Amino acid sequence: MSENLLEVDPQPEDASRTVAEAPERTGRPEDVPEKFWDAERGALRVEALLKSYRELERKLSARFAPPGDDAPEEERQRFRRAIGVPETAEEYVVEQRHELVGADPEVNALLHEAGFTPAQVQVVYDLAAERLLPIVAEAAGQFEAERQRDRLRAEFGGEERFRRTARQIASWGKANLPAEVMAALSTTADGVIALHRMMEKGEPALARHGAAPEPMDEAALRKMMRDPRYWRSREPDFVKKVTEGFRRLTGG
DSSP: OOOOTTOOOOOOSOHHHHHHHSOOOOOOOTTSOGGGEETTTTEEOHHHHHHHHHHHHHHHHHHHSOOOTTSOHHHHHHHHHHHTOOSSGGGOOOOOSBTTBOOOHHHHHHHHHTTOOHHHHHHHHHHIIIIIHHHHHHHHHHHHHHHHHHHHHHHHTSHHHHHHHHHHHHHHHHHHSOHHHHHHHTTSHHHHHHHHHHHHHOSOHHHHHTTOSOHHHHHHHHHHHTSHHHHTSOOHHHHHHHHHHHHHHHTO
């Protein structure tokens, strides 16, 4: 197909007019440093800008990177101050999340030596209260339960006899005692021994009189069972007081 020779790009009527109408070069913007401006071209010096940026990035990285083990002590201290580590461990302020987990001077000293910030120290104590404390409490409860079982094995003449007697006591207690009383006495060796004595004597007084125990005795004992000294720390004197109270209540 032949090209249409009449279709040509229009030429400007006056070349001098085109040059005259070209936009003038602008000057350096106020927010651009002179070293980054090419006055001849009226544009940014991209290479100079990139070079300056890389140098700045290198300096910032070196400034905020932890100093090495062989760094001078002055540099190490400067870095600690920069990230917020206090001058002494005594300056840590810890918000206590649980009554059993409070600030410890020795722990704080170790954390300060390791370069912990106040926020990081608070996280350590928070984790101890939220995660570690339940594990410790569970382990302590298991240890105490096993200690109580050892006592019962000795009381009843060995593992096999204890297992057999335990099944008898459980069956008898379910048939003769309120569930709350049975649950309370079953958690300690003293309580199990008391249950065994009641079982050997026959029907307990609590079962005979049912809903007419002395007014405040049973309520007071249940309140004591909810006390942390009974179910958590298992204070011997406090647990014994609860056990003896149920023993008197049931006539055992």
